[in-house]
Amino acid sequence: MEQILFIQTGSGIDVHGQNITKASERAVENAIFANSMPGIEKSLPNEKMENMQVNVRLAVPLDRGQLDVDQVKASIPYGSVTVDVTDGGMATSSGIMLEGKDDENDLMYIVNAAVEVGY
Numbered sequence: 001m002e003q004i005l006f007i008q009t010g011s012g013i014d015v016h017g018q019n020i021t022k023a024s025e026r027a028v029e030n031a032i033f034a035n036s037m038p039g040i041e042k043s044l045p046n047e048k049m050e051n052m053q054v055n056v057r058l059a060v061p062l063d064r065g066q067l068d069v070d071q072v073k074a075s076i077p078y079g080s081v082t083v084d085v086t087d088g089g090m091a092t093s094s095g096i097m098l099e100g101k102d103d104e105n106d107l108m109y110i111v112n113a114a115v116e117v118g119y
Helices: 020-032 069-073
Strands: 004-015 051-060 080-087 088-095 105-116
Touching: 004 020, 020 051, 020 069, 020 088, 020 105, 069 080
Parallel strands: 051 080
Antiparallel strands: 004 105, 051 105, 088 105
16 A cells, blocks of 8 residues: 555454454444545545555454455455454453354454555
8 A cells, every 4th residue: 555544443342153254344343433534535546436445454363264354355345455464352251151152162352453544
């Protein structure tokens, strides 16, 4: 990305089920949920939305290999999207294991996201 215009951050949690993709999607949603970008086209090359680039940076605690990157990309409504994944976030006890929620253990996954928008 040549020029970052703004960055939003968020966190997402999957309390039961140990689903790293769900926690990641929630982190991205949390980062972009309350944003509006009026006039963004005027800041992009040729004033075209298709020139917007979005880089999603995720810090995940466990199960990196189970992360569905395409599903996370689909949560971004505009632009050419890339996803970078690093170790981070947190896995901590939810205090209870619920078999009906597909829990394999009592862990909840917390993912941090930074969503960079630019060109």
